[in-house]
Amino acid sequence: MLLIACPWCGERDETEYHYGGQAHVAHPADPHALSDAEWGAYLFVRDNPKGEFAERWMHAAGCRRWFNVVRHTVTHDISAVYPAGQPRPVPPSDEHSEVTA
Amino acid sequence: MTVDGFALAHLRRSPLGHLADRLAAAEATGPGGVRLREIPFLAQLNLRLDPAGPAAARAAEALGAPLPTLAGSVVATADLRVLWLGPDEWLVVGADGAAPTIEHALRRALGDEPGSVVDVSANRTTLELSGPSARSVLEQGCSLDLHPRAFGPGRCAQTTVAKVQLVLDQIDAEPSYRLLVRGSFAQYLADWLLDATGE
Amino acid sequence: MPDQLPEHPDWLWRTPDPKPSYDVVVVGAGGHGLATAYYLARNHGISNVAVLERGWLAGGNMARNTTIIRSNYLCEESAAIYEHALKLWEGLPEELEYDFLFSQRGVLNLAHTLQDVREGTRRVGANRLGGVDAEWLDPDEVRAFCPIVNTSPDVRYPVLGATLQPRAGIAKHDHVAWALARKADEHGVDLIQNCEVTGFVRDGGGRVVGVETTRGRIGAGRVALAAAGHTSTLTDLLGLRLPIQSHPLQALVSELLEPVHPTVVMSNHVHVYVSQAHKGELVMGAGIDSYNGYGQRGSFHQIEHQMAAALELFPIFARAHVLRTWGGIVDVTPDASPIIGLTPVENLYLNCGWGTGGFKATPASGWVYADTIAHGRPHQLAAPFALERFATGALIDEHGAAAVAH
Ligand SMILES: Cc1cc2nc3c(=O)[nH]c(=O)nc-3n(C[C@H](O)[C@H](O)[C@H](O)COP(=O)(O)OP(=O)(O)OC[C@H]3O[C@@H](n4cnc5c(N)ncnc54)[C@H](O)[C@@H]3O)c2cc1C
Numbered sequence: 001m002l003l004i005a006c007p008w009c010g011e012r013d014e015t016e017y018h019y020g021g022q023a024h025v026a027h028p029a030d031p032h033a034l035s036d037a038e039w040g041a042y043l044f045v046r047d048n049p050k051g052e053f054a055e056r057w058m059h060a061a062g063c064r065r066w067f068n069v070v071r072h073t074v075t076h077d078i079s080a081v082y083p084a085g086q087p088r089p090v091p092p093s094d095e096h097s098e099v100t101a
Numbered sequence: 102m103t104v105d106g107f108a109l110a111h112l113r114r115s116p117l118g119h120l121a122d123r124l125a126a127a128e129a130t131g132p133g134g135v136r137l138r139e140i141p142f143l144a145q146l147n148l149r150l151d152p153a154g155p156a157a158a159r160a161a162e163a164l165g166a167p168l169p170t171l172a173g174s175v176v177a178t179a180d181l182r183v184l185w186l187g188p189d190e191w192l193v194v195g196a197d198g199a200a201p202t203i204e205h206a207l208r209r210a211l212g213d214e215p216g217s218v219v220d221v222s223a224n225r226t227t228l229e230l231s232g233p234s235a236r237s238v239l240e241q242g243c244s245l246d247l248h249p250r251a252f253g254p255g256r257c258a259q260t261t262v263a264k265v266q267l268v269l270d271q272i273d274a275e276p277s278y279r280l281l282v283r284g285s286f287a288q289y290l291a292d293w294l295l296d297a298t299g300e
Numbered sequence: 301m302p303d304q305l306p307e308h309p310d311w312l313w314r315t316p317d318p319k320p321s322y323d324v325v326v327v328g329a330g331g332h333g334l335a336t337a338y339y340l341a342r343n344h345g346i347s348n349v350a351v352l353e354r355g356w357l358a359g360g361n362m363a364r365n366t367t368i369i370r371s372n373y374l375c376e377e378s379a380a381i382y383e384h385a386l387k388l389w390e391g392l393p394e395e396l397e398y399d400f401l402f403s404q405r406g407v408l409n410l411a412h413t414l415q416d417v418r419e420g421t422r423r424v425g426a427n428r429l430g431g432v433d434a435e436w437l438d439p440d441e442v443r444a445f446c447p448i449v450n451t452s453p454d455v456r457y458p459v460l461g462a463t464l465q466p467r468a469g470i471a472k473h474d475h476v477a478w479a480l481a482r483k484a485d486e487h488g489v490d491l492i493q494n495c496e497v498t499g500f501v502r503d504g505g506g507r508v509v510g511v512e513t514t515r516g517r518i519g520a521g522r523v524a525l526a527a528a529g530h531t532s533t534l535t536d537l538l539g540l541r542l543p544i545q546s547h548p549l550q551a552l553v554s555e556l557l558e559p560v561h562p563t564v565v566m567s568n569h570v571h572v573y574v575s576q577a578h579k580g581e582l583v584m585g586a587g588i589d590s591y592n593g594y595g596q597r598g599s600f601h602q603i604e605h606q607m608a609a610a611l612e613l614f615p616i617f618a619r620a621h622v623l624r625t626w627g628g629i630v631d632v633t634p635d636a637s638p639i640i641g642l643t644p645v646e647n648l649y650l651n652c653g654w655g656t657g658g659f660k661a662t663p664a665s666g667w668v669y670a671d672t673i674a675h676g677r678p679h680q681l682a683a684p685f686a687l688e689r690f691a692t693g694a695l696i697d698e699h700g701a702a703a704v705a706h
């Protein structure tokens with residue numbers, strides 16, 4: 001059972017949440033401008049990384065707010081929780097790569 | 102309750118009315134004591150508005166208390182409990198019959214601002230669980246940390262108890278809890294609590 | 301203590317070092333990869349083939365599934381490929397000279413709601429028209445066929461009826477893998493374990509001409525992916541994005557019990573599927589976790605939910621114990637149907653997306669995939685399952701249609 005920290009309610013069991021798949025998938029600005037293949041890719045294709053994944057969760061049995069989580073798909077380590085609509089935070093290791101390099 | 106002047110209150114059935122005797126009989130006294138009862142027909146108003154907008158202050162004035170902005174907190178007045186449900190959402194709980202008055206006041210407070218005021222009184226009934234053992238009864242089916250260091254009077258939570266989604270509101274330090282639960286799940290939850298109080 | 305360990309039983313296949321190159325390199329030694337290699341050799345005379353496996357043979361979903369075999373799918377395209385598989389299963393123990401305990405004990409799909417009844421009777425009709433054996437049972441007939449199912453009317457979700465496919469059943473999954481491996485090996489196929497594919501070698505024209513592995517570079521005339529839940533980690537390396545998501549799926553077994561359960565029971569509504577293996581353990585599948593995961597383990601509440609469902613349907617299991625639980629990584633597509641065929645990358649072939657239900661397809665999957673690879677065009681039964689359907693919209697929507705996942 002995952003323990004996920006809702007940005008509002010704090011840590012709650014996974015069973016209180018609803019999973020929403022990959023985060024940051026924007027609706028195409030002009031769907032009519034897309035080819036069938038591009039539209040199909042928008043509808044059906046999502047990233048499926050083995051590693052860190054920015055994804056959406058909703059606190060269904062709690063405050064019912066959507067938010068984003070960066071979770072590792074092998075270890076389930078959650079490295080970031082941030083509000084929907086905000087960009088994915090830059091991991092600290094990247095920020096400081098110049099210092100540590 | 103009246104509709105077009107006809108009194109309808111005698112027609113109302115609370116979801117747990119038929120269990121009143123069993124709930125009362127389950128009472129245990131003493132240091133391990135616990136009591137369980139239904140508080141039917143509480144007024145419940147769902148309020149949504151921008152907490153930073155002008156309607157928030159007007160709503161606070163109408164309610165006689167500020168809207169709680171801390172997640173999971175409750176502000177109580179003499180007549181009302183205002184429960185935080187979300188960053189822009191509250192549940193205002195009052196006495197049986199108070200819903201029209203509260204709704205009217207909140208609608209006026211909201212004015213033309215974006216938001217909503219909905220009478221959801223019929224959505225849920227309320228179970229009150231109290232007594233020195235109330236917390237340990239609840240903990241059998243609730244994964245929240247209800248220890249006084251983490252939870253207490255003035256705190257509320259939307260969570261699950263025995264898999265049932267509900268609003269939990271701690272009333273006092275005895276402790277007493279209110280469990281606001283959907284009518285259709287109330288019987289199951291009551292049965293579960295009756296069973297748990299026997300453990 | 302004996303001072304000497306007992307002799308190891310005969311090895312069923314060689315353990316060769318990889319050759320510099322092969323006509324076909326199959327990635328993944330699960331059931332589908334092994335069946336593909338076997339049929340490449342048997343049906344097409346292509347035996348200069350390697351199957352590369354990052355772990356051990358059948359260490360993925362192949363030996364983690366609940367072994368249900370049936371072909372009573374709603375959509376014509378699915379029924380056709382799964383029925384082809386079922387016909388192959390019927391001859392396979394003899395052909396592979398291996399008794400892998402294929403048992404056609406029937407599969408019941410229980411109906412608990414009016415919608416279930418509509419779906420079930422419709423599917424029985426569709427199956428019969430398509431030449432797939434199918435019957436509709438009323439609750440009394442369900443009880444007669446499987447006496448331990450709780451068919452009393454006063455349970456939460458009473459059994460209103462069931463579909464029965466008499467020719468459906470189970471098989472011992474690890475033995476199936478070993479049987480295919482031994483025959484493929486006999487045909488000259490190299491089965492290479494502990495050999496992870498980590499990249500692709502491409503020529504100037506973008507064609508795939510080999511793979512990079514943890515055991516060095518291996519040349520390949522054609523590369524055939526059969527990597528189940530890991531497929532998109534490989535295609536990502538080529539910039540080819542696939543409509544699959546990898547999820548944990550769990551199963552569990554009880555201790556060994558006397559024979560009590562004569563068939564296979566699946567209930568989509570209560571969510572349980574149970575059979576009793578030959579040794580005596582009850583084999584049950586749990587639900588899929590909602591989130592993506594590559595950890596080969598799932599969440600505990602899925603197991604709990606699964607046990608509650610099992611007890612509701614089978615009160616007789618009340619005192620059985622859970623002996624073991626485990627998880628696999630299933631590759632799920634938006635329409636819950638597999639993806640088989642060619643790809644935009646020349647020489648690269650794809651067979652994935654079997655999700656929670658590909659064990660039953662193992663022989664047909666290998667059959668049509670081998671044919672597709674050998675001829676460089678889709679086999680007739682594979683054609684509807686091409687990747688292009690996610691652009692054309694010609695989905696094979698088994699999700700809503702058959703309402704059963706395994
Ligand atoms: C719990 C559970 C229950 C199931 N129940 C049923 C059922 O009752 N009936 C049914 O029909 N289906 C069932 N399935 C689904 C079925 O098991 C799968 O659809 C099927 O096994 C997938 O094909 P496979 O055997 O080739 O996959 P796998 O056995 O997973 O084979 C893929 C192989 O590729 C290897 N691989 C991955 N990446 C690489 C790489 N980079 N290099 C080299 N090798 C690599 C993996 O290690 C793995 O061995 C179930 C699955 C699970 C997990």
Ligand SMILES: [Zn+2]
Binds near residue numbers: 008062
């Ligand atoms: Zn929350």
